[in-house]
Amino acid sequence: MGMNRKQRYEQLVRDYGGDMYRVALWLSRDPAIADDVVQEAYARAWKSIDKLKDIHAAKSWLLTIVRREHARLYERKRLETVDMDDVILEAPQDSDPAQRDTIRTLRLAISQLDDKYRLPLVMQVFGGYSCQEIADELDCSTSAVMTQLFRARQKLKVALTDDSDNGQGVVHELY
């Protein structure tokens, strides 16, 4: 016997609820909005769970719902600059101080990326998508996605380099 509707839904919450919240948070950069988005997204998922034929595609399916829900609810209201909450920027206290600084620097840099760079990065990390898969999802070319991801990572790399003792750290050429 397969899982029933409720069991499938519960599994989606257990397996992916946390990551979907994180996706919503990195898209919105606001914990309250992320909370709204992920709840709306799961409400939609519950209503249309029968359309999910392949449970192995669930994460991708949910990620698409979250992305669309965020766009539907909040994209037009988004402010140009958003100050990330300190709680979000703060790395776990049990990590060593240098590592904490690195994570904080990266979180700040990620939050400051343009949407066109941040969205494919979030899809790549949380969805495990390849450039081709992101391109299919966003209806653009693979080379465009590769450029966006390259530039996103390049910017993050520069942010880390700038943060390492004003140039005392090893600066690697990007090409």
Add this chain to the structure above:
Amino acid sequence: MNSTELKRALLADPTHLEPEQLRALEQDGELRAYFNEALELDGLIHQALQVAVPEDLEERLQTINCGEAANTTSSVLPTWLKGAALAASLGMVMMGYQLLGHGSLPDEIIAHIQHEPASLMSDHPVDIRDVKALFADFDLQLKAPLGKVTYLTRCRIHGRSGIHMVLDTAQGRVTVLLIPSTKMDEMTEVQGDGLEGYVLGLRNRFAMAIIGQTGQPLMQVERLMRDALAIQSKA
């Protein structure tokens, strides 16, 4: 693809490598150094994106959105196991789930299995067509039966998208993780939290972890996997 294009592609996506990129990495030490740097950055990005999740999120999602079902008692996991699953997942958030480059592969394997406690609970046999379809995504072909597969998903481990599978064997449940583009020069033991096993290389293309309960015989599963799997060569 020239050197600049290769570097651009490696930095953009260091976890989905094309055959041409793999060949270039084997031949070019400087490119390998660049690739390792890109992988290190990738691991840091993964860590940075793993922000803490509100503790009551799962409960809210279960009750608010599933109202019509919330009053029933049937569930995939019993309540005490649900608690354990929640505690495990929250624990993972609190400790900042270590991904690529920030914990040894054996540690990541144990953490990954702990992170998905439901994987060992399912009794439902996975359809062989689903198994074949997922394996095909990784250029793997099934040439012999695997027995009863009770859990199968694509998952991210060691910074790569791989396969997480559980086999129900005569000796109990055994977890098999297949991690692509990961070379293992020698077999490495994996141990922790009542789980035990090893990870080893599979034709220089995959790392294969075989994990069971402490004391559980695993050699049969390794043999089964080796007999059943054929790796399709890429053009």
